Amino acid sequence: xxxxxxxxxxxxxxxxxxxxxxxxxxxxxxxxxxxxxxxxxxxxxxxxxxxxxxxxxxxxxxxxxxxxxxxxxxxxxxxxxxxxxxxxxxxxxxxxxxxxxxxxxxxxxxxxxxxxxxxxxxxxxxxxxxxxxxxxxxxxxxxxxxxxxxxxxxxxxxxxxxxxxxxxxxxxxxxxxxxxxxxxxxxxxxxxxxxxxxxxxxxxxxxxxxxxxxxxxxxxxxxxxxxxxxxxxxxxxxxxxxxxxxxxxxxxxxxxxxxxxxxxxxxxxxxxxxxxxxxxx
Amino acid sequence: xxxxxxxxxxxxxxxxxxxxxxxxxxxxxxxxxxxxxxxxxxxxxxxxxxxxxxxxxxxxxxxxxxxxxxxxxxxxxxxxxxxxxxxxxxxxxxxxxxxxxxxxxxxxxxxxxxxxxxxxxxxxxxxxxxxxxxxxxxxxxxxxxxxxxxxxxxxxxxxxxxxxxxxxxxxxxxxxxxxxxxxxxxxxxxxxxxxxxxxxxxxxxxxxxxxxxxxxxxxxxxxxxxxxxxxxxxxxxxxxxxxxxxxxxx
Numbered sequence: 001x002x003x004x005x006x007x008x009x010x011x012x013x014x015x016x017x018x019x020x021x022x023x024x025x026x027x028x029x030x031x032x033x034x035x036x037x038x039x040x041x042x043x044x045x046x047x048x049x050x051x052x053x054x055x056x057x058x059x060x061x062x063x064x065x066x067x068x069x070x071x072x073x074x075x076x077x078x079x080x081x082x083x084x085x086x087x088x089x090x091x092x093x094x095x096x097x098x099x100x101x102x103x104x105x106x107x108x109x110x111x112x113x114x115x116x117x118x119x120x121x122x123x124x125x126x127x128x129x130x131x132x133x134x135x136x137x138x139x140x141x142x143x144x145x146x147x148x149x150x151x152x153x154x155x156x157x158x159x160x161x162x163x164x165x166x167x168x169x170x171x172x173x174x175x176x177x178x179x180x181x182x183x184x185x186x187x188x189x190x191x192x193x194x195x196x197x198x199x200x201x202x203x204x205x206x207x208x209x210x211x212x213x214x215x216x217x218x219x220x221x222x223x224x225x226x227x228x229x230x231x232x233x234x235x236x237x238x239x240x241x242x243x244x245x246x247x248x249x250x251x252x253x254x255x256x257x258x259x260x261x262x263x264x265x266x267x268x269x270x271x272x273x274x275x276x277x278x279x280x281x
Numbered sequence: 282x283x284x285x286x287x288x289x290x291x292x293x294x295x296x297x298x299x300x301x302x303x304x305x306x307x308x309x310x311x312x313x314x315x316x317x318x319x320x321x322x323x324x325x326x327x328x329x330x331x332x333x334x335x336x337x338x339x340x341x342x343x344x345x346x347x348x349x350x351x352x353x354x355x356x357x358x359x360x361x362x363x364x365x366x367x368x369x370x371x372x373x374x375x376x377x378x379x380x381x382x383x384x385x386x387x388x389x390x391x392x393x394x395x396x397x398x399x400x401x402x403x404x405x406x407x408x409x410x411x412x413x414x415x416x417x418x419x420x421x422x423x424x425x426x427x428x429x430x431x432x433x434x435x436x437x438x439x440x441x442x443x444x445x446x447x448x449x450x451x452x453x454x455x456x457x458x459x460x461x462x463x464x465x466x467x468x469x470x471x472x473x474x475x476x477x478x479x480x481x482x483x484x485x486x487x488x489x490x491x492x493x494x495x496x497x498x499x500x501x502x503x504x505x506x507x508x509x510x511x512x513x514x515x516x517x518x519x520x521x522x523x524x525x526x527x528x529x530x531x
Contacts, residue, residue, distance in 0.1 A: 096338070170375035174437070177333060178388040178444060179365030188387065193378050 031264060035257035042255075048262060053224045055244070055252040062259055064226045068141070068234030069210060069266070071227060072220060075145025076152060076209040081202055083149065084156030088198075091157070092164040093186055104161060111154035119218030122147040127219055136231030139221030144234070147215050152205035159204060163197020164190060203274045210267055213238040237263040282309045284448055284478045285330055285367075290344035292325055292334070299325045301502045303344070307448070307495075312470060312479045314493035314510065316486060318525070321499040323482045327450050330480065331367040332360050348448075365392060368446040372453040374433035376425035376440075381417055384425045384436055388444035407443040411435045411469055431462030438469065449473065451481040455488065467492050486526060490514050498522045 039047050042060050050061025087107075091100055122143055131138030167190050175185040191198070213236075221233020222243060235243075241256045248256055283306040292300035299322045307313045307330075315323040328334045329346060332353060345352045353363050365388075376384050385404045386394075394400065404421070408414040413435050425436055434454060441449055451470075455463040470479060470492050483489050489496055490510060497507040498517075506513060506522045517523050 168375070170371060170373060171377055173333065173336070173369075173371065174375040174377065175387070175391075176336070177331065177364055177369035177371075178391065178441065179361050179363075179368075180388075180391040181361050184391050188391070189377050189379075 028264070031257055031260045034254060035259075035261040038251055038254035038258045039261065041251070047258060051224070051226055053240075055248070055255060058251060060251070060255040060258070062237065062240070062262060064224055065235050065237050065240050065259070066262065066266070067226060068220070069236040069238070069263070071141050071230070071234060072144040072148060072216065072236055073206060073209045075141060075230065076148035077202070077206060079145055079149030080152040080156055080205055080209075084153045084201070084205070085160060085198065087153070088157045088160035088164060089186060089191075092161045093182070093190070100161075104158065108154050108158050110150075111158075115151065115212060115215045116218070118147050118151055119215035122215060122219035130231070134231055136229075137221060137233055139219060139233050140231045141220065141227055141234045142230040144216050144220035144236075145230070147219055148209045148212055151212060151215060152208050155208055156201045156205045159201035160194070160198050163194040163201065166197065167193040199274065199277065203271060206270060206274070207267065210263070210270070211238060213242045217242060237266075283307065284309045284349065285480075286345075286347040287326070287329075288345040288347070290326070290329065290346060291342070292322075292329060293341040294337070295339050299502050300329070303504050305497055305504055305507055307478060307480050309478050310474060310476070311494040312474050312481060312492050313495045313497065314489035315480065315482045315497050315499060316484070316489045316525075317499035317505075319484065320501075322502040323499050324452055326499070327452055327480060327482045328369075330448070330450055331364050331369055333369060335360065365444060366446050367448040367450065368441040368444070369450040369452065370434070370437050370441065370454050373457050374430055374437050376428070376433050376436050378424065378426045380422045381425050381428075381436060382421040385440050385443050388440055392444060403443050407439040410442050410472070411439040412465070412472075413439055429462075431458050431465060434458065434462075434466060435469065438473070442473070446477065448478045448480065451479065453482055453484065456484070463488070498525060500525070 038060065047060060047062060048066060049063050050059075051064040052059045052061045053064070091103055095103065126143050126146060127138040127140075129138075130136070130140060130143055134142070171189050171193055172185055175189045176182075180188070216236055217239045220236065220239065222235045222239055223233040224235050225232075227234040237259050240259050244252070245256055285307040287303055287305045290300055290303040291298065303326060305326075315326060317323050325334065329342070330348075330353075334340050334342070342354065344354075346354060348363065348367060351358065353360075377387060379387070382404055385407050386400045389400060389403060394403075405414060405418075408417050413432065416432065417436075425433065428436065434457075438449070455466050458466065467488065470481070473479060481489075481493065493510045495508065496510040496513040498505045498513060498519075498521075500521060506517055506519045508518075513522060514526055517526065
C-alpha cells in the first residue's frame with residue numbers, strides 16, 4: 001500500500017521534472033525552426049559578418065549588433081565585477097554578521113527593481129550626464145554598460161558572499177596563525193578557495209547582462225552601425241528583436257528569430273568558456 | 282628559561298568565565314602538555330598564547346601573557362608579528378587548497394620571501410624536517426587537501442617550520458588520526474623539540490605521558506597542578522589530578 005504511494009509520487013515528480021526540460025527543448029526547437037531557414041537563405045557567414053541591416057530591402061546583417069552586445073556586456077562586467085567583488089569581500093570579511101544580515105537582503109532587493117526603472121533612471125540621469133561631460137549623444141555603449149553593471153551587482157554580490165562564507169574557518173585560522181595579515185589571508189587563501197563560486201556569480205551576472213533588453217533599449221541609442229567608441233550608440237541582439245518584432249513579417253520576422261539563434265549560440269559559447277576556465281585551474 | 286609566561290589570566294566568552302586566574306610558564310625547547318577533560322579550558326588557554334581568540338566575537342580577557350618578557354596583550358604589540366613567532370597546528374589538519382609546494386611557501390610569501398631558489402631550498406628543508414620529503418618530492422604540485430590526513434598534518438607542521446617560529450602550539454594534533462599516524466606525528470614532535478618550544482593540548486593521557494616533559498592538568502577553567510610529566514603521572518600532589526590520571530573521571 002505504502003509502496004504504491006511511493007512509486008506514484010516518484011513517477012509524478014519525474015514527469016514534472018521532465019516537463020521543465022521538455023519546455024526548454026521546445027523553446028530551443030521553436031527558435032531554431034523559425035530562425036534557421038533565413039540563415040540558410042542569406043548564408044550564415046553573410047548573416048553574422050555583414051553589418052547591412054535593411055530588412056525591408058531584404059538585407060540582413062547583424063554584425064554591428066553582435067559587436068554591440070559584446071561591447072556592452074564586456075563594459076557591464078568591467079564595471080560590475082570589481083564593484084560587486086569588492087562589496088562581497090567587504091561585507092563578508094569586514095562587516096559584523098549582524099549588520100551583514102541587514103545589508104545582504106537589502107542588496108538582493110536591487111534585483112527586484114523592474115528593469116524599466118533602471119532604464120528610466122539611466123535615461124533621465126545618466127544619459128544627460130554623459131552627453132554634457134563626455135560628449136556624443138549620451139545614448140551610448142557607456143550608458144548601457146553602467147546601467148547593466150549596476151543591474152548585475154546583486155547577482156554577483158549575493159552569490160560571491162555565499163561562496164566566501166562557505167570557505168572553512170580552518171583555512172582562515174591556518175593562515176592567520178602563520179602571521180598572515182587579514183588581507184593576505186583573504187586574497188591568498190579565501191578568494192582562491194571560493195573561486196568556483198565567484199566565477200559562477202560572474203557567469204550568472206554575464207548571462208543577465210547579455211539577456212537584458214528593456215534597460216538597454218532606453219539608454220544605448222539602438223543605432224544600427226558599428227560602434228567606434230564607447231560614446232557611440234549601439235544596438236544589441238536582444239534589443240533588435242524587441243524593437244522590431246512588433247511590425248515584422250515574413251523574412252524580416254524570420255531574421256529576428258535568427259538573431260535569437262545567434263544570441264543563443266553566443267551565450268552557449270561564453271558559458272562553455274567560463275565553465276572550462278573554472279575547471280581547468 | 283621560560284619562553285612564555287602566563288600571569289593571572291582570566292578569560293570570558295560573554296558572561297562565561299572559561300579561564301580562572303591561570304599562572305603557568307612554558308620553558309624553552311621542551312614539550313609541555315596541557316591535559317584535562319573536555320571543556321576544561323585547555324584549548325582556550327592555548328589559543329590565548331598567540332591571540333587566536335581575538336577572532337571570536339564577544340570575548341574578554343584580563344591578566345598577562347609574556348612572550349620573551351613582553352606582554353602580548355599590551356596595546357603596542359603587533360599581533361601579526363607575534364603569530365609569526367608563535368605558530369599553531371590545529372585539531373583537524375587544515376592545509377590550504379593549494380599545491381604542496383604553495384602550502385609550504387605560503388608563510389614565506391606572506392613574510393616577503395620571493396626568490397625562487399630560496400623558496401625551493403626552504404621547501405626541501407622543511408619537508409625533510411617533517412619527514413615528508415621522500416614521499417612528497419615528486420608530488421610537490423599535487424593538491425594538499427587530497428593527501429592522507431597524516432600527511433596533511435605533517436604538511437601543516439612543515440609550513441610552520443618553513444617560517445621558523447620559536448614556539449609551536451598544537452591543539453590536539455592527533456585527534457583526527459589513527460594510532461600509526463599518531464605514532465609518526467609523535468616521533469616528529471621529538472625531532473621538533475630540538476629547535477622549537479612546543480605546547481600541546483591533548484585529551485589523550487597516554488600521549489601526554491609519552492611525549493611531554495612538563496604537564497599541566499586543568500579542570501573547569503583552573504590549572505589544578507603543573508609539574509614535570511613524571512611527577513604528574515606518578516605522584517601528583519593534588520587528589521583531583523590523581524583521580525583524573527587514574528581514570529576515575531573525565
